[in-house]
Amino acid sequence: MKIVRLGLLGLGTVGGGAAKIIEDTLSEIERRLGGKTTIRIEHVAVRDLNCQRAIDTSNIKLTTNPMDVVTDPNVDIVVELMGGTTLAKDCLEAAIANGKHIVTANKALIAEQGNALFAKAAEKNVIIAYEAAVAGGIPIIKALREGLSANKIEWAAGIINGTGNYILTEMKKPGADFAKVLKVAQELGYAEADPTFDVEGIDAAHKLTIIASIVFGIPLQFDKVFTEGISKVTAEDIQFAEQLGYQIKHLGMASRTKTGFSLRVHPTLVPNSVLLANVNGVMNAVMAQGDSVGTTMYYGPGAGAGPTASAVIADVIDIIRAEDQPQQDRVPALGFALDQLEDAPVVSIDDIECKYYLRCFAKNKAGVLAKITQIMADKSVSVEKLHQEPCVNNPNDATLVMLTNQVNEAVLNSVLAELNLLEEIDGEIQRIRIESLGEAS
Ligand code: NAP
Ligand code: HSE
Numbered sequence: 001m002k003i004v005r006l007g008l009l010g011l012g013t014v015g016g017g018a019a020k021i022i023e024d025t026l027s028e029i030e031r032r033l034g035g036k037t038t039i040r041i042e043h044v045a046v047r048d049l050n051c052q053r054a055i056d057t058s059n060i061k062l063t064t065n066p067m068d069v070v071t072d073p074n075v076d077i078v079v080e081l082m083g084g085t086t087l088a089k090d091c092l093e094a095a096i097a098n099g100k101h102i103v104t105a106n107k108a109l110i111a112e113q114g115n116a117l118f119a120k121a122a123e124k125n126v127i128i129a130y131e132a133a134v135a136g137g138i139p140i141i142k143a144l145r146e147g148l149s150a151n152k153i154e155w156a157a158g159i160i161n162g163t164g165n166y167i168l169t170e171m172k173k174p175g176a177d178f179a180k181v182l183k184v185a186q187e188l189g190y191a192e193a194d195p196t197f198d199v200e201g202i203d204a205a206h207k208l209t210i211i212a213s214i215v216f217g218i219p220l221q222f223d224k225v226f227t228e229g230i231s232k233v234t235a236e237d238i239q240f241a242e243q244l245g246y247q248i249k250h251l252g253m254a255s256r257t258k259t260g261f262s263l264r265v266h267p268t269l270v271p272n273s274v275l276l277a278n279v280n281g282v283m284n285a286v287m288a289q290g291d292s293v294g295t296t297m298y299y300g301p302g303a304g305a306g307p308t309a310s311a312v313i314a315d316v317i318d319i320i321r322a323e324d325q326p327q328q329d330r331v332p333a334l335g336f337a338l339d340q341l342e343d344a345p346v347v348s349i350d351d352i353e354c355k356y357y358l359r360c361f362a363k364n365k366a367g368v369l370a371k372i373t374q375i376m377a378d379k380s381v382s383v384e385k386l387h388q389e390p391c392v393n394n395p396n397d398a399t400l401v402m403l404t405n406q407v408n409e410a411v412l413n414s415v416l417a418e419l420n421l422l423e424e425i426d427g428e429i430q431r432i433r434i435e436s437l438g439e440a441s
Contacts, residue, residue, distance in 0.1 A: 004320050005042035007075030009066045009091055010082035013189035014105050014132065015044070016054030017309030018079065023055050032317055039316060043069045045082070070094045077319055079312060080104040083193055089113050096126045101323060103315040105132035105308055108197075111206035111222040118333045125327050129315035134207045135160055135284040137307025138300035139314065144288055145214045145335035151290025153215040155255035157437055158286030159279050160207040162303030163190045163198035164230050164250040169280040171235050190282055190303035200229030201250065201265040208252035212263050215254060215288060217336035221263070224346040228266035237359060237430060240401045241269050244385055246357075247277040248432065260345035262352055269357050269434040276437060287437060295438050350410040355384070355434040357403055361391050363424040364398040372400070372425075375418050381407050397426055403434065
């Protein structure tokens with residue numbers, strides 16, 4: 001039996017899950033590898049050598065120095081599951097320099113440093129596999145990069161952060177408390193080490209960066225993704241949206257426009273009739289529209305030990321199958337060879353056009369609504385749906401919810417700037433973009 005030896009950097013949620021799969025499912029993995037190859041965990045780096053682990057580590061070399069693993073001549077594949085973009089980057093570079101193939105779940109690292117890492121890996125004939133970095137257990141990289149390779153892809157959009165979707169789903173329950181729900185998501189192993197990455201959309205922006213790169217064949221451009229989190233979405237917004245026939249989802253969207261690519265992550269009203277609106281809890285889903293295939297959707301658990309580790313071990317199996325192939329016969333990391341990536345512009349959020357949900361608290365007296373709609377009408381923004389009810393916290397105010405027609409973001413911003421100056425409006429106006437994702441709305 002040929003033994004492929006793995007060096008794990010990290011044995012936490014995902015690392016522990018990967019080790020557990022190897023322990024529980026090894027004979028099936030060996031069968032998939034043709035019956036003459038097996039895998040073994042050789043060397044593992046953790047921070048705390050005394051911590052209780054998901055597997056028995058008595059026969060595994062343990063260290064607190066990840067570089068020990070990366071430079072260990074007995075390690076064939078480095079599996080990076082510790083996170084971060086500094087030490088993890090140094091480790092991957094050292095692994096590449098040592099000619100070791102790499103599996104990683106680290107979307108931050110791929111999104112921010114991937115262009116350089118993939119170039120270095122190609123020079124050294126090293127594979128970097130990163131299926132677990134996007135949408136947890138859904139094999140989305142493979143589906144978009146290989147399954148849809150006959151298509152020119154027009155757009156891809158998805159719920160790509162499990163923690164955020166879990167929070168938005170739980171907030172629909174009466175009395176749900178944002179902080180408590182987030183704590184549960186952390187306990188379930190869904191959240192990032194710094195959960196503001198989940199809540200403020202940074203994690204989704206990392207994943208969208210990767211999705212955009214593989215669907216359009218463009219370099220990874222994390223710094224150009226417009227990113228807005230879910231921390232300002234209230235339980236009231238979720239209820240109003242539902243009354244109007246929508247769900248609020250935290251979407252990542254990548255689309256072609258006439259002037260460049262649009263890359264954005266923000267809370268979004270999605271009509272109930274769109275499948276994505278019904279993706280709840282930790283589940284993720286990604287839709288992609290190709291010119292031949294039409295609209296497709298991929299659904300599954302987006303975070304947690306088992307689903308993420310499932311993608312990690314699938315990558316290990318893929319590497320073992322592909323490592324003897326000449327580099328030109330392998331699937332390029334981003335689906336397009338590095339010299340085929342198109343450096344087209346990414347458009348500003350100001351240039352997008354969509355419908356908007358607006359919610360404000362306004363003085364409950366004659367003429368206020370007329371004043372508001374006049375400011376909107378002056379800029380050709382019309383109200384397609386209106387809902388008004390007494391404000392719960394202030395009897396002198398009314399809560400106004402308006403859905404606009406399709407307008408340019410810069411125009412909407414100028415309307416909001418004027419409305420926010422009105423003394424009849426209390427506090428900031430809430431604005432959430434609406435997307436129908438290919439369906440008539
Ligand atoms: P985690 O539970 O915090 O595990 C991190 C592991 O790395 C721990 O075992 C930790 O050791 C070890 N580690 C961290 N820094 C280290 C250092 N300087 N030296 C040695 N060991 C170190 O994190 P996780 O949730 O598994 O996430 C790991 C990676 O997977 C991240 O890149 C994350 O973004 C990504 N990811 C996570 C999920 C998910 O659902 N959790 C899903 C997809 C992708 P100790 O155990 O001793 O602290
Ligand atoms: N924190 C991430 C999420 C983990 O909640 O989606 C999966 O990438």
